[in-house]
Amino acid sequence: MGLRSKILAGFLILTMMLVVAGIWSIYELTRVGTSVQKLLDENYKSINAGKMMIEALEREDSAVLLLLSGKWEEGRSILTSGDELFQKGFAIAQSNVTIPGEGTYVGEIEAKYKAYKDLWIKPIVDTSKEGNLEWYFQEVHQAFQGVKLSVGKLVNLNDETMYQTASELKGRAHRAVMPGIVAIVAALIFTALFNFFTNHYVISPIIRTTKAVQDFMETGQLPTVQVETHDELLDLVSSVQRLVAQVRTAEASK
């Protein structure tokens, strides 16, 4: 292999190590970005929706108690706003089914909330239900706890997934940083190796040849210059040796 190819190979190897590490780091960093987006889109939205639904349910539960105590106007007003808040949260959760098992919980919440709503949508004030705490504890409160539990399951599922994604994120961030570190260390070692080889196989023979030519000019004797490789340097040394032989022949013929 020629000297040019050898030196080119050295630079190509160095470039390849750095380029591949760079591409990989970019790829991993892009995936880190995607994971953060995923974390926000898939989990954070659902967790927020869950919190909204729980807030709405608690308001509705208080409203039902107001109705039981005969306060029709305040009760109905809170119920309406609570229902609106719940529907808003539920709509977000329904449109953000992204994790396996999330759809089941959303369906469960829908069914249980419908059953719960059926209990308080009918008139309570001025009926047998007014002041009926037994009815409240046996039916309304049970239904309220049921919906709240289902919403809790949805929030837990998203919490767990968020933790997993965050752990993955940690791993990906590590994998995004490591190629850079490894590439820097490898490039430094490789540069030292490359420097050693160019010194040993290129610079040293050139220095030896130069010194040999100087010795020839001063003493008329050409010391042997050893070149281990079969490349341009060997050609150079051979040419110098031929030139010296020609000079000697020319001097002898004078």
Place this chain on the structure above:
Amino acid sequence: MRPHIIFRYVGIVLLLNAVFLLISCVISGFNSDSAFFPLLYTALISALFGIFPLIFVPPTKQIHNKEGFTIVVLSWLLSCLFGVIPYVMWGGEFSLANAWFESVSGFTTSGSSIIADIEVLPLGLLFWRSATHWIGGIGIIIFVLAALPHMGRAGMILYRTEMSSLAVDNFRYRSQKTMQILLVIYVGLTLAETISLLVCGLSLFDAVTHSFATIATGGFSPKNASIGSYKSVTVEIVVIVFMILSGIHFGLLFAALTGKPSELWKSSIVRYYLVALAAGVTVVTISIHGSQFHTWTDALRAAAFQVISIGTSTGFATTDSSIWPSFAQLVMIFFTLQCACAGSTSGGIKVDRIVLFWKALVKRIKKMQHPAAVMVVKINSVSFDDDVVEMNILFISFYVSIVFLSALILTIFGVDMLSAFSGSAATMGNVGPGFGTVGSMSNFSQIPAVGKWVLSATMLLGRLEIFGLILFVTAKSWK
């Protein structure tokens, strides 16, 4: 010393590593796991560092003694160093100390691990972990013998440090032919075990990785409960058979497989090796029956697997032997120090040296009784001169001293005495598990970082048979 020549030969080893890294990378790619890029990048770097010296340095047939030693020792060290890269790049439990420990443990075929939950590792990384065993197991053989024709006296010194004179005597061929025999036996045993394990119902991945670990007498398993996770007697029997075979001198195995099975039993070393294992299994069975296992069959099954696993320096496990009675544990510590035959992939002091030691001891006692008598130490009709006997005794003394020193350092950092001593002996003998907190069903993760570096050094000392590494370190003053 010519560094460029050293770089050329070490580069060839890095290329061998790159091939296995690439295979691991393909496995990782098929499973779409997270180790794909760490393995690919390490394969690339190993290949580039391996190819570059080949481009610049022309081949040479003349290698000097120091260069030979440096090539062998640097090959081990650089293989371990490049082996660290996929682990640290992947992350998880792999800090630098942990990754170095795992890599050294793999290449030296020790099988001691720092991983608490092995099964969470990606398949590509698990394959690389097992492949380091296989490269390490075959590397020792290929390196010493492939380099021999070019290495003159250095080759012979290496040959003597790796294999006892008796082991060398069992190869009655030229070194090149010997290398071919070793390769055939090594690859043949690996294939035979893989097929046997597939027949037993293991997946291809499990069969290959366990075969790599068995034939190299390594001990890394892709399962948390090692071989015990299969709960299968047939799997255990297959692994036991191949562990025993891997502990026998490969030259003798070759002779046995090529129509001279009597060669095996004719060798007093093999006879001692097999009888010692049988005796170990018997006494451990008696010791654990009643206290640990209610039936004799269960006790025999557990004792046979654990004793043979330790006695061949493999290190697989089916049960937690660290809760066994002290007597059983001491018997197993003896096997941890002794291990199997020279000329195999096994570590430890080796059966050959133990036999030579006892024969020298008997000779010395007889000499005291009959001072005028002329006596020689003989094994298999081969006489050993006093130099070899002295070297042997020195080796054993030095070996035990290093185990003691390593244990001493571990205790400074708060490791309990049993874990420190058994862990040091297990790493020095390239066995794998010890007792106490580093038992067969535990790992080395709780050892402090300094302790992991110390144990990694003992693994390398054990693999390079002490003198190899010492000669490398003192190369400057070596004439």
